[in-house]
Amino acid sequence: MGFIPPGPAPRSDSxxxxxxLETHPRIPAQRALVVTLIPKDPMQQSKPELIFVADQSGSMHGARTKTxxxxxxxxxxxxxVEIKLNICYFGSSHLFFFPKSQVYxxxxxxxALKSLDGLYGNYGGTETRDTVRASVESRDSTQPLSIILATDGDIWQQ
Known part of the structure; x- marks a missing residue:
């Protein structure tokens, strides 16, 4: 058996x-962004709060809302289980599904699944700034927060 070199050295930026940023190979102007934030104390990540910020502007009507x-x-x-969860639907205005994030x-x-049945992409324009700000302000400050923004990218007031 020959020499097997050791794996890569640990990265100093871990x-x-x-x-x-990933660009779709076949569909023009389709991209996805993945961001990884490393908490200073990973043990605090045991029960984070997660807010889905879901675009319901007019451009999402039809097939985009189905997706x-x-x-x-x-x-x-x-x-x-046991993380905190909320969904914020937005367009020209925003609406949190739960008044405060709920234990999952x-x-x-x-x-939450039942709330998805009534989505039609009828909230007007795509104004993300105030929606993301409201999501951060509504958070449970005792827990780490993750926000997942789902939009078609046709955004006003970035």
């Missing part, structure tokens, strides 16, 4: 935030 709903169903069904359990999952 605790640094990272972002990766969004399908993605949200997958995300919602794959979350770990069977009941909150069922309620």
């Amino acid at each position: 605790g640094m935030p990272k972002a990766h 969004l709903v399908a993605a949200l169903r997958v995300f919602l069904k794959s979350l770990p 359990d069977e009941k909150s999952l069922e309620t």
Whole structure:
């Protein structure tokens, strides 16, 4: 048996935030951005708060809302129990599904999934800034916060 070199050396930037932009190979102007933020104390990540910020502006009407709903169903069904969860639908204005984030359990999952049935992309323009700001301000400050923004990218007031 020949010599097997050791794996790559540990990266010195392993605790640094990272972002990766992926462009769809066949669909023009379709991109996805993945951002990884490393908490200073990973033990605090045990029960984070997660807010899905879901675009319901006019440009999302039809097939785009169907795609969004399908993605949200997958995300919602794959979350770990006992995190805190909320959904913020937005367009020209925003609306939180729960007044305050709820502990993710069977009941909150069922309620959140039912909310997806009434989405039509009828909230007007795509104004993300105030929506993201409201999501941060509504957070439970005792827990780490993750925000997932789902939009078609036709954004006003970035």
